[in-house]
Amino acid sequence: MKILVISQYWYPENGVPQRRWTWLSDLLRSKYALEVIAPPPHYRRNLKLLDWAKQIVGRGRGDLEFGPSGERIHRTFFIPGGNSLTQKALNQLTVAMGMMLKLTVLSFSHPSRKPDVIIGTVPALPTAVVTYFASKVLRAPYIIDLRDAWPDLLSQSDQWNNSVGSRSFREFLLSHGPLQGASWLTDRSVNWVLAHSSGVMVTSSHLEENLRSRFSKNGRELPLVTIRNVFPSRTDFVRQYVNEDLKGTLNVLYAGTIGRAQNLANAVEAAKIAATSGVDVHLRFVGAGAAKEALREMAEALGVHAEFYFRRPADALDEHYEWADTALVHLTDWEPLERAVPSKTYELMSSGLHISGVVAGEAAEIIEYCNAGEVVPPERPRELAALWVRLANNPSELRVGNLGREWVAKERTEIAPEKLYAFIRNVFGDK
Structure with missing residues (x-):
């Protein structure tokens, strides 16, 4: 079986989504061929305009890389993001457009290249739409890897800036109409993609239960599986003792x-x-x-x-x-x-x-x-x-x-691998 993963975050970046998928890639590559569409590493990096331009030009001369598990990585266009909501949204949207362009340009038409299944990792939320687009272009079923309770968190958008101090004037203007409209459209889009998927991977059993009650209707039960974020830690630290003399x-x-x-x-x-x-x-x-x-x-x-x-x-x-x-x-x-x-x-x-x-x-x-x-x-x-x-x-x-x-340790080495392989086998069969 050949699997295509679409993600806005990938190795060598070191955030939670990247570390999750470095681990999952290693598990999947032991049984399947794996290709990835992702932007160049830029998450949490303060890229200057000149550095960004050089990176984009350099990618145009040859954008195929190989990850630590041997996965083939196709890099896409992007515009750097920032801490503000509008900067993050612009970054995610441009990456999504770059992914669609990459999907159009790449030759997956040859039988040896065409994926048997597509996996889209969310967030970023636009990736869900890109995954649906890819499934139509490539005529392949898709899975959504849903990390955290999206799109439900969109319902809290009026509280997103409570902990960051005063909002910028730009964010103040966007919150009066545009943000609500974008949240409504994103909510409908992501729920549509989830409902029409061949399966959804989540990171908590409570989220799995919530989605099952929402999407398993009209005689169709949406295949769901919980694969927790128990990826290997990069520290070997183990607490050996407790300080009994705290002195207040x-x-x-x-x-x-x-x-x-x-x-x-x-x-x-x-x-x-x-x-x-x-x-x-x-x-x-x-x-x-x-x-x-x-x-x-x-x-x-x-x-x-x-x-x-x-x-x-x-x-x-x-x-x-x-x-x-x-x-x-x-x-x-x-x-x-x-x-x-x-x-x-x-x-x-x-x-x-x-x-x-x-x-x-x-x-x-x-x-x-x-x-x-x-x-x-x-x-x-x-x-x-x-x-x-x-x-x-x-x-x-x-x-x-x-x-x-x-x-x-048991979740990481026994339960998660067994559930992952069984989920793919039950949804798509052995290929």
Whole structure:
């Protein structure tokens, strides 16, 4: 069987979608031929105009690459993005147009090249439409790999900028009409693509259940499978001991995206509240995102002890993991996020670090089931502060057992591969 993957994020980039698909590519390449259409690496890179132009010109002279699993990668046109919603949208739309052009130009007509199945990875949301377009052009069935609860998160668009400070004038204008129209069109388009797919891969069982209830109607049951983001961690760190002598302090690490869906202002406020109970919470944020500067300003204004570090790959986080007494997994209280599990949850469970989970839904259930830490509801800073005060005063509660590490290892090495192969086999048969 020959598989074509369409994605806006790919190796050698190091984000969650890229690491997920480096892992899945390795699994798929053990059984199938794999080709990829993706833009050049530019995610979270501040490309200058001249560098971008050189990259585009260079790609025109030969754009076929090979990934770490031996997958053939066809690179596409793109315009660099940024942190603002409009910049991200422009980037995703231009990449989508480049993908359509690439699909038109590439000669998949020869029987040896034509894919048997197409997999589109979402987000970015325009990729769903490109995947549907590709299925028509190439006359091949398609699967959507749906990471997070899209398009349901579009219903929260009026709250997307709550954690990033004041909106730009451009975003203010676009939010009065254009954003609503674009959200409505995207919601309808993505749901149409999902409903007409040959199957959908998701990252949480709650999302799988939600989609099954919505799309399995009129006698047709939409094939669904949950493949969690349990891709291999790039750190070998394992917590060996717990500091029993905290002396009224608690080191709290957050490593990940500092963005809209996290709203980490809640954690800063909790640290301020904990100080009134005599506990000095030291916050350390490692990462990047649209809300980082607003969060830094808030911490300074409240006098909270907070350090900010640039985003680092997982294999460079060991010193931060060693420093931390507990690690923060944090989402805001948007209803669709109850069907999302931050991938950092699995890495922290593998590392044996105590998790302070500010999450609801499936993420909370996993942390509690695996005894990987403790959970408080999102947007409840007083409850989070109370948790941190209790941990600082009772450091023995920071110990976690091996259940979380064993659970993740089994999901990664046994359950996910078996489910992936069975899903493709059941939907498309053996070819």
